[in-house]
Amino acid sequence: MARxxxxxxxxxxxxxxxxxxxxxxxxxxxxxxxxxxxxxxTGQDKDMMGMADTSIAGPVINAQGASAQEVCDMVNDKLS
Structure with a gap:
């Protein structure tokens, strides 16, 4: 599974x-x-810890206003 x-x-x-x-x-x-x-x-600070300037291995998902299930669905969509 994913990290x-x-x-x-x-x-x-x-x-x-x-x-x-x-x-x-x-x-x-x-x-x-x-x-x-x-x-x-969480979306409260979209530049959390400078992540907007940091290269990561994958996408950043904003969970603001989403349920846990909706976030899990977004993760599955992004990683498939």
Whole structure:
């Protein structure tokens, strides 16, 4: 499965992704995103830790206003 970086406040999304078998990494610094297939942010700070300037291995998904299931669907769409 994929390695997915998420902001710490997205607990419900973290649990749902782990149930799907994904490896979940909490994003505390821009280095945490370096080897992720996909990153999920809350959208409250779209330039979280300079991620807009950082090259990551995959897409950044804005989870603002989305349910945990909707975020998981977005992850599956982006990674398929």
């Amino acid at each position: 997915i970086g998420i902001e710490e406040s997205l607990t419900d999304v973290k649990e749902a992704l782990m149930e799907m078998g994904h490896e979940v990494v909490i994003l505390r610094s821009s280095e945490d995103a370096a080897y992720c297939d996909c990153c999920i942010i």
